[in-house]
Amino acid sequence: MRELFTKESDIQAMRQAGQLASEVLDHIAPHVQVGISTEEIDRLCHAYMRDVQKTIPAPLNYQPPGYPPFPKAICTSVNDVICHGIPSERILKSGDIVNIDITVITPSGYFGDTSRMFLVGDVSIMAKRLSQITFECMWLGIAQVKPGAQLGDIGHAIQSHAEKAGYSVVREYCGHGIGKVFHQDPQILHYGKPKTGDFLEEGMTFTIEPMINAGKRDIRTMPDLWTVKTKDRSLSAQWEHTVLVTQHGVEVLTSSQNCPEPPEIVKPQISGNTSIA
Ligand code: MF3
Ligand code: CO
Ligand code: CO
Numbered sequence: 001m002r003e004l005f006t007k008e009s010d011i012q013a014m015r016q017a018g019q020l021a022s023e024v025l026d027h028i029a030p031h032v033q034v035g036i037s038t039e040e041i042d043r044l045c046h047a048y049m050r051d052v053q054k055t056i057p058a059p060l061n062y063q064p065p066g067y068p069p070f071p072k073a074i075c076t077s078v079n080d081v082i083c084h085g086i087p088s089e090r091i092l093k094s095g096d097i098v099n100i101d102i103t104v105i106t107p108s109g110y111f112g113d114t115s116r117m118f119l120v121g122d123v124s125i126m127a128k129r130l131s132q133i134t135f136e137c138m139w140l141g142i143a144q145v146k147p148g149a150q151l152g153d154i155g156h157a158i159q160s161h162a163e164k165a166g167y168s169v170v171r172e173y174c175g176h177g178i179g180k181v182f183h184q185d186p187q188i189l190h191y192g193k194p195k196t197g198d199f200l201e202e203g204m205t206f207t208i209e210p211m212i213n214a215g216k217r218d219i220r221t222m223p224d225l226w227t228v229k230t231k232d233r234s235l236s237a238q239w240e241h242t243v244l245v246t247q248h249g250v251e252v253l254t255s256s257q258n259c260p261e262p263p264e265i266v267k268p269q270i271s272g273n274t275s276i277a
Contacts, residue, residue, distance in 0.1 A: 002186065003179040004203040010110075011244065014179065014205055017104060017112030018242050018253030020053050024074075024102045025116050026258040027052075032118040034094050038076035041100065042087035046073035049104060058103035058111060058182050068225055075101040075115075082170055082211050082219060082228045082236040094121025097131060099238045103182065111178050113207050114254035115240040126214070127235055133165045134212040134237035136263050141190070141208040143269040145243055145250035149200045155192025158210045168217035170236070173228070175207040178242055200245050205253065209240030249273025 005011050027048045028041060049055045057073035070086070077085035077099040078092070085099075092098060101115035117131040140157040159169050175188030186198055190210040215234025222229065230236050244251045255276050262270060 001181060001184050002177055003181070003184065003205070004201065005179060005205060005244070006203045010179075013106065013108055013110045014112070014242075014244065014253055017106045017110040018114070019112070019256050020055050020106060021102045021104045021112035021114045021242070022254045022256035022259050023053070024048055024104065025100060025114065026256050028100060029118070029258065032092070032098065032100070032120065034092060034121045037089050037091050038078065038085070038087040038098070039089055041076055042072045042074050045100075045102065049073065053104065055104035055106055058105050058113075062182070064183070070226060075099070077101070077236070077238065079235055080230045080233050082213070082230060083173055083238060084226045084228055086224060086226055092120045095123055095127070096120040097123060097127050097235060097237065101238070101240065109180050111180070111182050112254055113178055113182075113209075113240060113242050115209065115238055116260065117237050117239060129165075130167065130212065130214050130235055131237045132263075133162065133167060134210060135239050135260070136265050137161050137190070137210045137212060138208055138239040138241060139262050139266040140269075141210065142241060142243055142250055142252065143266045143274070145200060145245055146248060146273060147200055147202045147245060150195055151186060151188065151197030151200070152192035153194050154208065155189045155197070156194045158208075159191035162210070162212045168213045168215065170211035170213060170217055170219060172219055173211060175209045175240075177204070177206045179205050202245050202247055204245040205242060207240055207242050209238060211236060211238045246273075246275070249275075251275045
Protein backbone atom coordinates (compact mmCIF):
# COMPACT_ATOMS: atom_id res chain seq x y z
CA MET A 1 0.00 0.00 0.00
CA ARG A 2 0.85 3.67 -0.36
CA GLU A 3 -0.41 6.47 1.89
CA LEU A 4 -0.62 10.17 1.08
CA PHE A 5 -1.10 12.51 4.02
CA THR A 6 -3.08 15.63 3.22
CA LYS A 7 -4.83 16.18 6.56
CA GLU A 8 -3.00 18.47 8.99
CA SER A 9 -3.89 16.07 11.82
CA ASP A 10 -2.03 13.20 10.09
CA ILE A 11 0.97 15.43 9.41
CA GLN A 12 1.08 16.58 13.04
CA ALA A 13 0.94 12.95 14.16
CA MET A 14 3.84 12.07 11.83
CA ARG A 15 5.85 15.03 13.18
CA GLN A 16 5.30 13.73 16.66
CA ALA A 17 6.28 10.16 15.72
CA GLY A 18 9.42 11.41 14.01
CA GLN A 19 10.44 13.59 16.93
CA LEU A 20 9.91 10.76 19.41
CA ALA A 21 12.10 8.39 17.36
CA SER A 22 14.84 11.02 17.19
CA GLU A 23 14.56 11.69 20.92
CA VAL A 24 15.33 8.03 21.65
CA LEU A 25 18.66 8.57 19.86
CA ASP A 26 19.27 11.79 21.83
CA HIS A 27 18.58 9.82 25.01
CA ILE A 28 20.96 6.96 24.17
CA ALA A 29 23.80 9.06 22.71
CA PRO A 30 25.65 9.74 26.00
CA HIS A 31 25.59 6.00 26.82
CA VAL A 32 27.24 4.85 23.60
CA GLN A 33 30.72 4.46 25.07
CA VAL A 34 33.52 1.91 25.32
CA GLY A 35 32.40 -0.97 27.59
CA ILE A 36 28.63 -0.95 27.05
CA SER A 37 26.99 -3.96 25.40
CA THR A 38 24.55 -3.55 22.53
CA GLU A 39 22.00 -5.42 24.68
CA GLU A 40 22.31 -2.73 27.35
CA ILE A 41 21.75 -0.06 24.68
CA ASP A 42 18.61 -1.98 23.67
CA ARG A 43 17.39 -2.16 27.27
CA LEU A 44 17.92 1.57 27.85
CA CYS A 45 16.14 2.51 24.61
CA HIS A 46 13.25 0.13 25.24
CA ALA A 47 12.77 1.40 28.81
CA TYR A 48 12.74 5.01 27.59
CA MET A 49 10.19 4.24 24.89
CA ARG A 50 7.93 2.21 27.15
CA ASP A 51 8.16 4.15 30.42
CA VAL A 52 8.83 7.75 29.37
CA GLN A 53 7.42 8.12 25.86
CA LYS A 54 4.68 5.49 25.93
CA THR A 55 5.71 4.40 22.45
CA ILE A 56 6.13 0.84 21.15
CA PRO A 57 9.37 -0.30 19.46
CA ALA A 58 8.27 -1.41 15.99
CA PRO A 59 11.11 -3.94 15.49
CA LEU A 60 10.18 -6.11 18.51
CA ASN A 61 8.62 -9.30 17.13
CA TYR A 62 8.44 -7.74 13.67
CA GLN A 63 8.16 -10.62 11.22
CA PRO A 64 8.01 -9.96 7.49
CA PRO A 65 7.35 -13.03 5.28
CA GLY A 66 10.33 -15.41 5.36
CA TYR A 67 11.87 -13.94 8.55
CA PRO A 68 11.82 -15.11 12.16
CA PRO A 69 10.39 -12.53 14.60
CA PHE A 70 12.97 -9.82 15.35
CA PRO A 71 13.88 -10.44 19.01
CA LYS A 72 14.81 -6.94 20.23
CA ALA A 73 13.46 -3.38 20.38
CA ILE A 74 16.12 -1.72 18.21
CA CYS A 75 18.81 -2.59 15.65
CA THR A 76 22.51 -2.15 16.49
CA SER A 77 24.84 -2.67 13.53
CA VAL A 78 28.55 -2.69 14.41
CA ASN A 79 31.49 -2.29 11.95
CA ASP A 80 30.94 -4.71 9.02
CA VAL A 81 27.25 -5.17 9.89
CA ILE A 82 25.27 -3.32 7.23
CA CYS A 83 21.85 -3.38 8.93
CA HIS A 84 19.45 -5.32 11.20
CA GLY A 85 22.13 -6.16 13.78
CA ILE A 86 20.55 -7.84 16.81
CA PRO A 87 21.57 -6.39 20.20
CA SER A 88 23.67 -8.94 22.10
CA GLU A 89 26.30 -9.29 24.84
CA ARG A 90 28.83 -7.82 22.42
CA ILE A 91 30.73 -5.07 24.25
CA LEU A 92 31.59 -1.95 22.29
CA LYS A 93 35.32 -1.29 22.14
CA SER A 94 37.41 1.69 21.14
CA GLY A 95 37.45 2.06 17.35
CA ASP A 96 34.00 0.51 16.72
CA ILE A 97 31.41 2.28 14.63
CA VAL A 98 27.78 1.45 15.36
CA ASN A 99 24.49 2.32 13.73
CA ILE A 100 21.54 2.54 16.09
CA ASP A 101 18.19 2.33 14.31
CA ILE A 102 15.00 3.30 16.14
CA THR A 103 11.44 2.90 14.96
CA VAL A 104 8.65 3.95 17.33
CA ILE A 105 4.90 3.47 17.08
CA THR A 106 2.99 6.25 18.82
CA PRO A 107 -0.13 5.58 20.90
CA SER A 108 -2.21 6.83 17.95
CA GLY A 109 -0.53 4.36 15.59
CA TYR A 110 1.97 6.42 13.56
CA PHE A 111 5.54 5.29 12.82
CA GLY A 112 8.78 7.31 13.00
CA ASP A 113 12.04 5.70 11.78
CA THR A 114 15.55 7.13 12.11
CA SER A 115 19.12 5.98 12.63
CA ARG A 116 22.50 7.54 13.32
CA MET A 117 26.11 6.38 13.40
CA PHE A 118 28.06 6.57 16.65
CA LEU A 119 31.86 6.52 16.85
CA VAL A 120 33.13 4.64 19.91
CA GLY A 121 36.37 5.80 21.57
CA ASP A 122 39.20 6.48 19.13
CA VAL A 123 37.99 5.73 15.65
CA SER A 124 40.23 5.58 12.57
CA ILE A 125 40.17 8.48 10.10
CA MET A 126 38.93 5.96 7.50
CA ALA A 127 35.92 4.96 9.58
CA LYS A 128 35.10 8.61 10.40
CA ARG A 129 35.24 9.46 6.72
CA LEU A 130 32.87 6.58 5.87
CA SER A 131 30.36 7.79 8.46
CA GLN A 132 30.64 11.42 7.26
CA ILE A 133 30.28 10.58 3.55
CA THR A 134 27.24 8.39 4.35
CA PHE A 135 25.70 11.27 6.35
CA GLU A 136 26.29 13.54 3.36
CA CYS A 137 24.75 10.91 1.04
CA MET A 138 21.56 10.86 3.13
CA TRP A 139 21.38 14.66 3.11
CA LEU A 140 22.11 14.97 -0.61
CA GLY A 141 19.18 12.55 -1.12
CA ILE A 142 16.95 14.64 1.17
CA ALA A 143 17.92 17.80 -0.73
CA GLN A 144 16.40 16.34 -3.93
CA VAL A 145 12.97 15.95 -2.36
CA LYS A 146 10.19 18.24 -3.63
CA PRO A 147 6.94 17.80 -5.55
CA GLY A 148 7.72 16.93 -9.17
CA ALA A 149 11.15 15.45 -8.44
CA GLN A 150 11.58 11.76 -9.21
CA LEU A 151 12.78 8.82 -7.14
CA GLY A 152 15.79 8.39 -9.46
CA ASP A 153 16.94 11.91 -8.54
CA ILE A 154 17.28 10.81 -4.90
CA GLY A 155 19.07 7.59 -5.77
CA HIS A 156 21.44 9.29 -8.17
CA ALA A 157 22.45 12.00 -5.68
CA ILE A 158 23.30 9.33 -3.11
CA GLN A 159 25.07 6.92 -5.47
CA SER A 160 27.23 9.52 -7.16
CA HIS A 161 28.51 10.97 -3.87
CA ALA A 162 29.27 7.50 -2.46
CA GLU A 163 31.03 6.27 -5.57
CA LYS A 164 33.07 9.47 -5.99
CA ALA A 165 34.45 8.75 -2.52
CA GLY A 166 35.41 5.20 -3.61
CA TYR A 167 32.54 3.50 -1.74
CA SER A 168 29.68 1.25 -2.85
CA VAL A 169 25.90 1.39 -2.32
CA VAL A 170 24.05 -1.63 -0.91
CA ARG A 171 21.24 -2.58 -3.34
CA GLU A 172 19.28 -5.22 -1.42
CA TYR A 173 17.77 -2.81 1.13
CA CYS A 174 16.17 0.55 0.53
CA GLY A 175 14.17 3.37 2.07
CA HIS A 176 10.39 2.97 2.23
CA GLY A 177 7.09 4.70 2.54
CA ILE A 178 6.03 4.96 6.20
CA GLY A 179 2.98 6.28 8.00
CA LYS A 180 0.40 4.16 9.79
CA VAL A 181 2.34 1.16 8.41
CA PHE A 182 6.06 0.44 9.01
CA HIS A 183 7.17 -0.52 5.49
CA GLN A 184 5.10 0.34 2.44
CA ASP A 185 5.45 1.64 -1.11
CA PRO A 186 7.24 3.44 -2.57
CA GLN A 187 10.67 1.80 -2.35
CA ILE A 188 13.34 4.48 -2.12
CA LEU A 189 16.40 3.09 -3.89
CA HIS A 190 19.74 4.61 -2.93
CA TYR A 191 21.06 4.39 -6.49
CA GLY A 192 19.61 5.35 -9.86
CA LYS A 193 19.45 7.76 -12.74
CA PRO A 194 18.16 11.35 -12.68
CA LYS A 195 14.69 11.95 -14.18
CA THR A 196 13.61 8.33 -13.81
CA GLY A 197 11.13 6.63 -11.51
CA ASP A 198 7.95 7.73 -9.78
CA PHE A 199 7.22 11.43 -9.23
CA LEU A 200 7.15 12.80 -5.68
CA GLU A 201 3.91 14.38 -4.49
CA GLU A 202 3.07 16.69 -1.61
CA GLY A 203 1.99 14.65 1.43
CA MET A 204 4.19 11.61 0.83
CA THR A 205 6.17 10.38 3.86
CA PHE A 206 9.12 8.04 3.41
CA THR A 207 12.57 7.23 4.71
CA ILE A 208 15.97 7.84 3.13
CA GLU A 209 18.49 5.45 4.68
CA PRO A 210 21.56 4.78 2.54
CA MET A 211 23.79 1.85 3.50
CA ILE A 212 27.30 2.54 2.18
CA ASN A 213 30.18 0.05 2.20
CA ALA A 214 33.84 1.01 2.32
CA GLY A 215 34.56 -1.98 0.03
CA LYS A 216 32.35 -3.89 -2.38
CA ARG A 217 28.54 -3.73 -2.32
CA ASP A 218 28.01 -7.50 -1.84
CA ILE A 219 26.22 -8.72 1.28
CA ARG A 220 25.91 -11.93 3.25
CA THR A 221 23.11 -12.73 5.67
CA MET A 222 23.96 -14.49 8.94
CA PRO A 223 22.28 -17.75 10.10
CA ASP A 224 20.00 -15.71 12.42
CA LEU A 225 18.39 -14.60 9.10
CA TRP A 226 18.44 -10.93 10.21
CA THR A 227 22.04 -9.71 10.55
CA VAL A 228 23.39 -8.48 7.21
CA LYS A 229 27.16 -8.05 6.79
CA THR A 230 29.49 -6.97 4.02
CA LYS A 231 30.74 -10.00 2.10
CA ASP A 232 34.31 -8.63 1.99
CA ARG A 233 34.22 -7.69 5.72
CA SER A 234 34.72 -4.02 4.94
CA LEU A 235 33.09 -1.41 7.19
CA SER A 236 29.56 -0.24 6.44
CA ALA A 237 27.70 2.87 7.58
CA GLN A 238 24.07 4.03 7.50
CA TRP A 239 22.07 7.13 8.41
CA GLU A 240 18.28 7.43 8.22
CA HIS A 241 15.63 10.14 8.37
CA THR A 242 11.88 10.07 7.80
CA VAL A 243 10.80 12.96 5.56
CA LEU A 244 7.59 14.64 4.35
CA VAL A 245 7.19 16.10 0.86
CA THR A 246 5.89 19.64 1.38
CA GLN A 247 4.37 22.15 -1.06
CA HIS A 248 7.77 23.48 -2.14
CA GLY A 249 10.31 21.03 -0.76
CA VAL A 250 10.89 18.74 2.18
CA GLU A 251 10.47 18.60 5.93
CA VAL A 252 12.64 16.27 8.01
CA LEU A 253 10.25 14.66 10.50
CA THR A 254 12.83 12.82 12.60
CA SER A 255 14.44 15.83 14.19
CA SER A 256 14.97 16.73 17.83
CA GLN A 257 17.09 18.89 20.12
CA ASN A 258 20.37 17.03 19.62
CA CYS A 259 19.87 15.72 16.13
CA PRO A 260 22.98 16.42 13.99
CA GLU A 261 22.70 19.53 11.77
CA PRO A 262 22.78 19.15 7.99
CA PRO A 263 26.35 19.06 6.60
CA GLU A 264 27.96 22.06 4.85
CA ILE A 265 27.78 20.27 1.49
CA VAL A 266 23.95 20.55 1.30
CA LYS A 267 23.54 24.01 2.83
CA PRO A 268 23.45 25.80 -0.57
CA GLN A 269 20.86 23.27 -1.85
CA ILE A 270 18.47 23.18 1.09
CA SER A 271 18.14 26.86 1.94
CA GLY A 272 14.55 27.90 1.38
CA ASN A 273 12.82 24.59 0.70
CA THR A 274 13.80 22.49 3.70
CA SER A 275 12.51 22.65 7.22
CA ILE A 276 14.21 20.75 9.96
CA ALA A 277 12.35 21.55 13.15
N1 MF3 B 1 14.33 0.32 11.11
C1 MF3 B 1 14.65 -0.52 9.98
C2 MF3 B 1 14.36 0.32 8.76
O1 MF3 B 1 14.96 1.34 8.66
C3 MF3 B 1 13.91 -1.79 9.97
C4 MF3 B 1 14.28 -2.69 11.05
S1 MF3 B 1 13.31 -4.08 10.97
C5 MF3 B 1 13.93 -5.05 12.20
O2 MF3 B 1 13.55 0.09 7.93
F1 MF3 B 1 13.07 -5.96 12.38
F2 MF3 B 1 15.12 -5.47 11.82
F3 MF3 B 1 14.08 -4.32 13.26
CO1 CO C 1 13.56 2.53 7.61
CO1 CO D 1 15.22 2.33 10.50
